[in-house]
Amino acid sequence: MVEAADTAGSVAEVRTVRPAWWRFARHRLSVVAAILILAVFGLALLAPVLPIPDPDAITSVDRLLPPGSSGYLLGTDELGRDVLSRLIWGARISLLAGFGAAFLSLLLGCAMGLLAGFMGRWIDNVLMRVTDVVLAFPTILLAIGVLAAVGPGLTNAMLAVAISGLPLYARVARGSVLSVRELDYVEAARSIGASTQRIMVRHVLPNILAPLIVAFTLDVGMKIVVTSSLSFLGLGAQPPTADWGSMIASGRNYIRNAPHLIMIPGAAIFFVVLCLNIIGDRLRDILDPRLKDL
C-alpha cells in the first residue's frame, strides 16, 4: 500500500515541498522519540488485552518484591500488586490527563490569545488581566485551590491543571497575533473584503500555530508532571486507580527498602516528557515553512 501511494504520488504530481513526515523522519532522534511515545500509547491502549495481571489484584504474600522476581518483571508494591501492570494501566491515566489538560489549555488559551491580540482595546485588557490573575498563582497551588472547591478526582484535576495552563497559550498566541496582524497579508485579506472571522481563522491562526504546537508538546510533559503531582498529593486519580503520580506517592514510604516503587514510575514520567520535548523541538523546526529543506 505504501509503495502504491509512492508511485502514484511521483507520477501524478511533482511535489516541490517534501511532506511533513519526510522532513520529520530526517531527524533520527525525533523518530526514536516518536516511536517510543507511540509504543507507550500502544501499550496504554492495549492494557486490557495484554497478558498482564490485574493492576489492583492484591497478593499479600508477594509484597515489595524487587524487579526481576519470578512472575513479577518489575517487582511488586507494598500491597503485592504487579508494578509492570500498574505502570501500563497508569500510563492510560497519566497520558490522558497530560494530553487532555494540555489540549484543553491549548484550545481555550489559543482562543483567548487570538481574540485579545486581534481585537485589542478592552477585550485585550480584560482577557490579559484575567490571565495575569491566573499567572499570579503557582500552578500547583491554583490547582489545589480549584480542586478544594470542586472536589478531588481525575477529571477535576485535568480541568484545574488546564486552567492554570491558560496564560501560557494565551500569551504565546497573543504575542504571535500582534506580530502577524501587522503583516501585509492580513491587510491584503481585509482589502479583498474578508470578514474579521475569516481573517482570524484563515490568515492569523495558521500562522501562529507553530509556536503553539511547540508549546503544546512541551506542555504535555509539564501537565503529566503536574497531574502526577496532584495524584501524589491525593487530589488526582483516586486509589486504587493506578497512576504514575499516585504510584510514586504510595511508594515513597518504602524508599529505603524498595526504591523501585518510585524509580520506575519516575523514570516513566522522565522518558515520556523527554520524548515529547524532543518531538516538540523537531516539530518547531519543520513547521516553519521557510525551513522546508531541513
Add this chain to the structure above:
Amino acid sequence: MMDTAVAPATTKDAILVASGLTKHFPIGRAGFRGPMRVVRAVDDVSFSVWRGSTLGLVGESGCGKSTLARVLLRLTEATAGSVIFNGENLFDLSRDEMRQRRRDMQMIFQDPLSSLNPRMTVGEILKEPLLIHGVARGEEKQRVADLLEEVGLGPHHSNRLPHEFSGGQRQRIGIARALALRPSLVVCDEAVSALDVSIQSQILNLLRDVQREYGLTYLFISHNLSVVKAVCDTVGVMYLGRMVEFADKRSLFSTPNHPYTQALLSAVPKSHPRATGARIALHGDVPNPINPPTGCRFHTRCPAAMPICQKMDPVLKDIGAGHLSACHLND
C-alpha cells in the same frame, strides 16, 4: 496611451474624490494630564482621481503617502474628511457594506512576500477573493488559471507556496489577486520599490497592460520619481501630510511650481552624464509631524522662504490650466 488620458475637464469623470482627508494617530498625552498628542500623518488633503487614469503620489518616506492610501480604502478610519468613490461616500457605509464595496477597489503591496500568506498556496490565495464575494462560483479553478496566465505565470504554479517564487513572480501573484475581482480602482503602494530595476520595468509593463485591458484606474504611490514619470498621468506631491502640488504629469515635470517639488525633481538622477541643471539641496530633516511648523510646513527647509510663510498656511490653488500648488510665491 498615457498622454491621451488627459481629456478636457468637462468630460472628466472622477472615480474617486477625496476631500479634507485627515488622519491623526494619537500617541498618548504630553505629561500626566497634558493635551493628547497626535501624529498628523495626513492633514486636510483633497484631490480627485479620474476614471481610467493613473494618479501618482510622491513624497519622502513618512510624508503620509501610504497612510493616505489606507485611509482612502478605509483600511484605517480617517479622523476627518470624506471619500466619494463611484458617487458614494465610503465613510458613511457600514462595515458590511464596506466589505461588499471592496470588490471594486484593490491594493498591491510593496513587499510581495509579506503580502502573501506563507501558508496558503497560490491557488488558495487567488481563490479567496472569489470565494468571499461569490464570484465565478464553481469555476474558480479556471478563473485562477486565467489570472495566472494573465500575469505571466502558469496554472501549474497554483499548487506552490509563495516562498518558492522570486520577488518579481510574487509581485505578479499580488497583481493577480488584485485583479481577481475585476476592480475599477487599484492602489499600488510602492508596488515596484522592492524589486530589481529590470524586474521593475517588467512589472510596470504588466500593470500598464492590465490597465489597458480592464480600463483600470491606478493610484500609484512611489518615492521613485522616474517610475512616476513613466506611468502616471497626474501627479500629487506630498510633504509632511499635506498635498503641496497637484498637476498633470507633463506640467509638473516641465514647470514644477512648488519649491519642494523643484528640489525633488532636481534630485532625480539624470540619464545624460553631462546633463546640467543645478541640484537644489535641502537642508535639515523633515520636521516632526507631531509638532509641524506653523504657517507653511515647508518653510523651515525652503530656499525661497519669506516672512509670510511662517505665519500663513498656503492653500492649494490653481495657478493655471489645472496646475495646483500651495505656495505663497504665487500670490
